[in-house]
Amino acid sequence: MSTLQIWLAILGMTFVTALTRALFLLGGERTVLPPRVQRMLRYAPAAALAAVVLPDVLATPGGLSFAPSNHEFYATLAGLGWYVWRRSMLGTIVFGMVVFTVLRLAL
Structure with a gap:
């Protein structure tokens, strides 16, 4: 694996992690999870x-x-x-x- 591939993988994982965590924050109080999802979590x-x-x-x-x-x-x-x-x-x-x-x- 080349150095470029390693850096691309790190940047890609950083982006995916930030995006998945930010989705809950971007919705703010307007985002309400259904009770079934809350129980599962x-x-x-x-x-x-x-x-x-x-x-x-x-x-x-x-x-x-x-x-x-x-x-x-x-x-x-x-x-x-x-x-x-x-x-x-x-x-x-x-x-x-x-x-x-x-x-x-x-x-």
Whole structure:
């Protein structure tokens, strides 16, 4: 890839990002999203987080792994369980890291 292509790609991505974000701002208060779209957008952060975290947790050099040696996956499940039970973000992080460390040292 040439330097020109890299700069064109950066400029193109900048333009597309600015345009998609500006569309909501340009409409101002006149723009009202339908209630159904508003309900769907409530799940966007969780969906984005899952899309970023799950491949990183499940991917290994040999492909997707649910094996007991995949400590990250089971620590993530433990952290998720903690969050569902206690609704504490700090507790989720601490509990997930403790489970990860115990699995890493024990197995």
